[in-house]
Amino acid sequence: MRNGALEFVLPARAIYQGLTTHINELSNLLQNSPPDRLRRRLAATAGEAATLASWIAWDLKQPGQSLAFDRVAALAAKESGHPIIQACTHAYKSYAVQGRAAYEAVRQAQRFLPAQGDDATRAWLLSRQAEELAALGNRHALDLLHQTEDAYSRARPHRERAWTRFLDPGRMAAFKLSTYVRLGDEHRVIEAGQAALSAVAQGSDHKKVAVVYADIAQAQLHIGDVAEGVAYARRALESARRSESTWGLQHLTTIEKTLAAHQDQAARDLLGDIAATRRSLGTSPA
Template sequence: MSALAAREAGHPVIQACTYAYKSYAVEGVEAIQVVRQAQAFLPAEGDDATRAWLLAREAEELASLGDRQAVEQLRQAEEAFHRAKPHRERVWTRFLDSGRMAAFQLSTYVRFGDERHVTEAGQAALDSISQSTDHKRAAVIYADVAQAQFQIGDSAGGVSYARRALEAAQRTESTWGLQHLGTIEKALASQQDQAARELLGDLIATRRTLGTSPA
């Protein structure tokens, strides 16, 4: 409905945003198709923050399929980000800063299993949080770092960062942060220690309370 309203109102960039959010509800090939639909609504020049976001989303999904083209899409996303003015362009791009771009790098390299780049991007993402009071953004980054820790075999670190992500999401009632935490539920479920089991229970209970729609 939002895409239809945007089309009827003659706002193609709003359609791009609508499809960008839709891409989080699917995965793999379908997600890539949705992201590319979003990109088709962008003008040839301008709206670089939205462009960077969409290129980074495409990189994430390509990486999940093991497609090395993700590295090139990530590079293009960084170039677009450096041209962008996220706080001036669109309301929905205000979340995009160097920390969030680091988180996109992190999630992309996690899906490749590239431990060296995971470590570098994870540290860059965490460094961005230290100067931030934006707990909604922190929830997403902590969730990505937690996933990275599980990927490289650091279960204790994964549980620790997942707990931080959940606490940040609870503080702001951010279902967006909870959606990112959903990606590591399987990792938590496979853990045998008490801390992981308690965290999984708390995560499920919080999702039931807040719901699952991005906010």
């Protein structure tokens, strides 16, 4: 299984050491002056691995290491002639910030897309752009969702890039749901929530399931169904806890803020469990 697939089924700490070893081995091969064609392929592989290592280092709360791997990815992108590696780097950065900064990180990532091809990465970035525009209250996000569907219809996520393997129908449904929630579009929230639920039911226990459940929970809270919102938030928490995913926990931050206004026991218990999980994983709310 490639690193891009392992990252979504194993805890970050379980693969971090192996991934850094892999990058070191690639660096050693590059230092041995291989032929140009092989050198470019090795550099591209090293760059893809470095973007994932940067993401995992961020997930493990090691910002210094994350930045170091970003620099490796930038050098590898230049050496290999694959600037799209930089698109992944900036896309990951968009998850670490909020508001206008997140939107600008996505736009920066899009500047590294080729004119044609790499449609899985294109669909991912359009989805992220839609989410962040929606968070800013811009309804142009709806137009971007149509562009996303077009790009995804051409995409081959499992064949294009190491970082696109997560982009299955469940994750795409969650992007759409998240956009509608942020826009406050109640009618579309209900419809997209059902689509996301159906997609999750067919999936496996990956880290991304925590994100999907968190989006569904937020949608339920948005339409006023606190009981269902708490139930799905708890599923998100259990998935994040099982996979040791701080990314999944980050998606629960908005839910924590929403539930803080509720005094029922189920909400208070959930908030306490989220706080306990953050402490056990050494994280803090974004």
